Amino acid sequence: MAELSASGWPRRGLRLPGRAAFFRGAGTLAQTALVLLVVSIVSFLFLKASPGDPVALMLGSDYSKESYDQLYRQLGLDRPLPLQYLQWLGRFVQGDWGRSYISGQDIFEMAVLQALPVTLTLAALSLLIALLVGIPLGVLAAVRRNSWIDMLASAVAIGGNAFPSFYLGVLLIWWFGVALEWFPTMGFVAPWQDLRAGLWHLVLPALTLGAWYVGLIAATTRSSLLEVLQQPYMTAARARGEPAWRVVWVHGMRNVLMPLVTVIGLQLGGMLRGGVMTEVVFTLPGLGMMITTAVQTREYIVVQAGIMITALLFISVNFIVDRTYTVLDPRLRRHGR
Amino acid sequence: MAADPLLLGTAVAPARPRLARLQSTLRALLAQRKAAVGGAIVLLFVVAAIFASQLAPYPPTEQNLADAMQGPSAAHWLGTDSFGQDILSRLLYGARSALWIGFASVALGLAVGVPLGLIAGLRGGRTEWLIMRIVDGLLAFPELIMAMAFMAVLGLGMGNVVYALALSFVGPFARTVRADVLQVKARPFVEAARLMGVPAREIVLRHVLPNVASPILIQAGMRVSIAILLGSGLSFLGLGVVPPTPDWGLMIAEGRGFISMAPWMSGMPGLALALLLVGLNLFAEGLRDALDPRTR
Numbered sequence: 001m002a003e004l005s006a007s008g009w010p011r012r013g014l015r016l017p018g019r020a021a022f023f024r025g026a027g028t029l030a031q032t033a034l035v036l037l038v039v040s041i042v043s044f045l046f047l048k049a050s051p052g053d054p055v056a057l058m059l060g061s062d063y064s065k066e067s068y069d070q071l072y073r074q075l076g077l078d079r080p081l082p083l084q085y086l087q088w089l090g091r092f093v094q095g096d097w098g099r100s101y102i103s104g105q106d107i108f109e110m111a112v113l114q115a116l117p118v119t120l121t122l123a124a125l126s127l128l129i130a131l132l133v134g135i136p137l138g139v140l141a142a143v144r145r146n147s148w149i150d151m152l153a154s155a156v157a158i159g160g161n162a163f164p165s166f167y168l169g170v171l172l173i174w175w176f177g178v179a180l181e182w183f184p185t186m187g188f189v190a191p192w193q194d195l196r197a198g199l200w201h202l203v204l205p206a207l208t209l210g211a212w213y214v215g216l217i218a219a220t221t222r223s224s225l226l227e228v229l230q231q232p233y234m235t236a237a238r239a240r241g242e243p244a245w246r247v248v249w250v251h252g253m254r255n256v257l258m259p260l261v262t263v264i265g266l267q268l269g270g271m272l273r274g275g276v277m278t279e280v281v282f283t284l285p286g287l288g289m290m291i292t293t294a295v296q297t298r299e300y301i302v303v304q305a306g307i308m309i310t311a312l313l314f315i316s317v318n319f320i321v322d323r324t325y326t327v328l329d330p331r332l333r334r335h336g337r
Numbered sequence: 338m339a340a341d342p343l344l345l346g347t348a349v350a351p352a353r354p355r356l357a358r359l360q361s362t363l364r365a366l367l368a369q370r371k372a373a374v375g376g377a378i379v380l381l382f383v384v385a386a387i388f389a390s391q392l393a394p395y396p397p398t399e400q401n402l403a404d405a406m407q408g409p410s411a412a413h414w415l416g417t418d419s420f421g422q423d424i425l426s427r428l429l430y431g432a433r434s435a436l437w438i439g440f441a442s443v444a445l446g447l448a449v450g451v452p453l454g455l456i457a458g459l460r461g462g463r464t465e466w467l468i469m470r471i472v473d474g475l476l477a478f479p480e481l482i483m484a485m486a487f488m489a490v491l492g493l494g495m496g497n498v499v500y501a502l503a504l505s506f507v508g509p510f511a512r513t514v515r516a517d518v519l520q521v522k523a524r525p526f527v528e529a530a531r532l533m534g535v536p537a538r539e540i541v542l543r544h545v546l547p548n549v550a551s552p553i554l555i556q557a558g559m560r561v562s563i564a565i566l567l568g569s570g571l572s573f574l575g576l577g578v579v580p581p582t583p584d585w586g587l588m589i590a591e592g593r594g595f596i597s598m599a600p601w602m603s604g605m606p607g608l609a610l611a612l613l614l615v616g617l618n619l620f621a622e623g624l625r626d627a628l629d630p631r632t633r
Binding site for chain 1: 479603
């Protein structure tokens with residue numbers, strides 16, 4: 001993007017040769033830090049804006065004025081807002097996220113140690129399925145353009161968009177869970193405790209969430225591969241007598257990876273959205289389930305933890321995607337990104 | 338968002354100009370057809386929503402427990418649910434809430450996001466920095482999570498669903514508009530207008546806004562289907578529209594427990610939702626083809 005002068009109009013010819021890479025690297029970090037700051041302020045304000053009195057909630061139905069005042073001061077609620085924010089942030093960073101009013105459980109433990117691994121496992125498996133199906137589908141669609149497989153790929157893309165996870169999940173439960181009884185329809189078994197049962201329970205949820213991604217990945221693979229196939233070096237590779245599979249899968253795919261990573265990163269919001277619904281449909285105890293339950297029971301402090309953790313997840317994945325570019329494309333390394 | 342069969346055809350570099358012209362004409366035609374088919378589907382739902390009270394064979398919330406969970410029949414074309422409510426009637430009324438949530442939230446998101454993006458892009462400097470940092474922060478929250486948190490604070494109900502979704506659209510709209518404004522601002526005709534002494538207001542309204550309108554329209558078109566998907570998703574989670582309002586997401590959630598006995602309870606509203614989403618996506622893609630010269 002063009003650098004801007006004080007008046008806001010683009011200033012031409014402003015370049016930072018040599019040290020540009022360093023400045024941009026530091027710039028990304030600073031930008032991420034700023035985003036984190038805004039995110040934390042919004043999350044803090046969320047809890048402040050939520051209805052209900054936390055002191056009354058913690059004390060239960062029966063309490064005296066003295067114990068109320070004491071807890072009020074103890075929680076630091078008598079202090080000015082910026083101070084309360086800093087106090088909250090300090091505790092948050094240390095992993096002291098408070099306790100659930102309902103179950104009495106430590107919220108850090110609940111969110112990070114119990115719910116997060118479930119969500120991550122589901123997301124990873126779904127992405128794996130989507131890549132394993134989507135990439136070959138896209139490649140075939142590009143190589144056999146306008147064939148039935150090409151039509152299939154675009155049908156999958158349209159269908160993936162039209163069937164939201166909460167509907168597809170219900171359909172898969174109906175067909176493969178209830179009618180055919182092939183797979184369990186609910187509950188979670190940790191794959192790191194019991195691999196077989198764990199994966200077995202995750203088949204339908206991962207299919208549900210992955211299905212949405214398949215069409216997207218296939219379409220991206222197809223369109224970028226079609227573009228690459230036109231390039232002179234592809235003709236050169238063919239002219240050298242390299243086998244067709246090598247031309248497509250080695251020379252071609254190298255160039256498809258970049259747009260693929262971009263799309264996966266861009267659609268992370270969709271992944272999280274689908275993940276929440278999938279978890280609820282299959283009653284998987286992940287972050288989505290945790291937040292949904294917390295909103296229903298009006299446990300704002302747990303909702304807040306959920307907001308923070310999903311935002312952090314979002315930011316870090318975007319950061320990783322950004323870094324991945326330099327790994328995938330050597331041309332970006334010299335100039336930095 | 339999403340898969341786009343559109344990106345598909347764009348990569349071919351035509352060998353001969355005549356072939357190229359033929360190809361681009363064909364593609365434009367195809368785009369028209371796509372928009373037409375999508376538009377027809379959407380129109381069908383709009384008609385259903387407007388005339389729901391005339392079209393529906395039964396009142397949408399009329400319960401008749403004697404007729405509960407009946408399959409599709411002459412009396413109840415799409416069957417009945419566990420309260421004996423007619424599913425077709427509820428679907429027709431449900432189209433109202435779905436479309437209202439979709440269009441109202443996008444309109445509200447535009448009403449806030451576009452001015453923010455315009456101000457950021459035109460003013461530059463500290464104003465831009467501040468606005469964009471807030472937008473970055475908003476964008477760091479996944480849209481559904483943000484909507485859920487908003488519903489938690491505001492409480493349930495259709496109005497709040499619209500506000501929550503609109504809020505999650507402000508960020509993307511503002512960002513798109515700002516990026517386009519920065520590009521347009523650097524173009525010679527804007528500078529020429531400035532040098533000719535055209536007042537700033539006039540420049541914004543006559544020269545900048547029309548040039549950023551089509552990317553916004555394309556974005557808005559795509560967001561309507563996302564809004565409907567999120568809206569029904571919120572209802573499905575029990576965090577959106579409240580019963581007994583006829584809503585597709587709620588109907589799918591209700592039918593979940595009866596999926597082996599009465600699959601039509603979840604199935605029918607899900608199909609309606611899928612059809613509407615296909616229509617909206619096709620229309621939005623056709624719109625993009627028609628408006629975006631790059632994909633033509």
